[in-house]
Amino acid sequence: MRLALREALMGFQRAPLLSALSILTIGFSLFAFGLFGLVALNIRNAVQQVEERVEIRAFLVDGTPVEAAAAAVGDIGSFPEVQRAEFVSKEQALVLARRELKEFREEFDASVLPASIDVRLKGGFRDPRTVAAVAARLRAYPFVDEVRYGDDWVEKVYRLRNIATVAGLALGLAFATVAVIIIGATIRMTVLSRAREISIMRMVGATDSFIRSPFLIEGFTKGILGGLMALLLTWTAHRIISSQLIETQFFDPRLAVLGVLAGAVIGALGSALSVGRHLRDV
Numbered sequence: 001m002r003l004a005l006r007e008a009l010m011g012f013q014r015a016p017l018l019s020a021l022s023i024l025t026i027g028f029s030l031f032a033f034g035l036f037g038l039v040a041l042n043i044r045n046a047v048q049q050v051e052e053r054v055e056i057r058a059f060l061v062d063g064t065p066v067e068a069a070a071a072a073v074g075d076i077g078s079f080p081e082v083q084r085a086e087f088v089s090k091e092q093a094l095v096l097a098r099r100e101l102k103e104f105r106e107e108f109d110a111s112v113l114p115a116s117i118d119v120r121l122k123g124g125f126r127d128p129r130t131v132a133a134v135a136a137r138l139r140a141y142p143f144v145d146e147v148r149y150g151d152d153w154v155e156k157v158y159r160l161r162n163i164a165t166v167a168g169l170a171l172g173l174a175f176a177t178v179a180v181i182i183i184g185a186t187i188r189m190t191v192l193s194r195a196r197e198i199s200i201m202r203m204v205g206a207t208d209s210f211i212r213s214p215f216l217i218e219g220f221t222k223g224i225l226g227g228l229m230a231l232l233l234t235w236t237a238h239r240i241i242s243s244q245l246i247e248t249q250f251f252d253p254r255l256a257v258l259g260v261l262a263g264a265v266i267g268a269l270g271s272a273l274s275v276g277r278h279l280r281d282v
Contacts, residue, residue, distance in 0.1 A: 223267020
């Protein structure tokens with residue numbers, strides 16, 4: 001292992017420009033993938049925030065006893081799909097309307113708005129079919145006059161989430177494939193530049209694993225350096241976008257470390273494939 005580490009270090013020293021090119025290629029390839037991942041992450045968060053606003057509102061018949069409404073709130077709150085159910089009185093509805101709508105001025109009184117039960121659903125239960133099923137159960141209460149949840153709006157949000165998921169997976173695979181191809185080609189150049197050295201090692205009886213080891217370590221190191229470079233570039237782009245355009249969210253630390261490790265794995269795999277192909281040709 002010590003000899004393999006020394007040979008890997010000598011590989012950097014013998015071809016510093018080619019090593020720098022490999023690191024830059026890995027870095028910029030992963031940077032392009034990281035930018036896409038950053039966009040996909042923020043789109044997913046935006047859609048999730050919109051989904052969290054999905055709410056069912058059951059308007060009550062005038063004169064509904066508070067006790068009956070409270071019992072219904074407790075019953076609805078026990079539904080497996082429901083995160084929270086809340087009774088909103090006429091007075092509370094008027095306060096909310098004055099806060100959110102300019103049309104409701106001080107001269108309106110509480111009698112103009114009905115009391116309601118507002119229902120917020122749990123994550124994973126906000127698809128159109130589930131929302132419609134819960135709304136149907138609310139209509140079954142005899143004192144419920146009308147149920148609204150914006151069915152068209154829920155359909156559009158759910159469709160947008162599905163489109164974003166499919167597009168994200170497809171584009172992510174495309175970016176990853178392109179990155180692997182480019183990185184593999186760059187590492188192949190490194191291997192070809194040392195073809196004579198590999199041939200001599202084979203002639204003196206070196207095993208394939210012994211020949212591969214320095215290249216694997218070198219590819220692993222280049223992958224880590226390229227991954228760190230990509231992470232720095234992605235973070236810089238995130239800060240520029242957040243300060244100049246819109247506020248964005250960056251990857252959490254675990255995902256950032258995973259990205260750097262992905263660069264290391266790609267570097268090692270690219271080296272292994274390139275060396276293995278060359279060894280078969282020798």
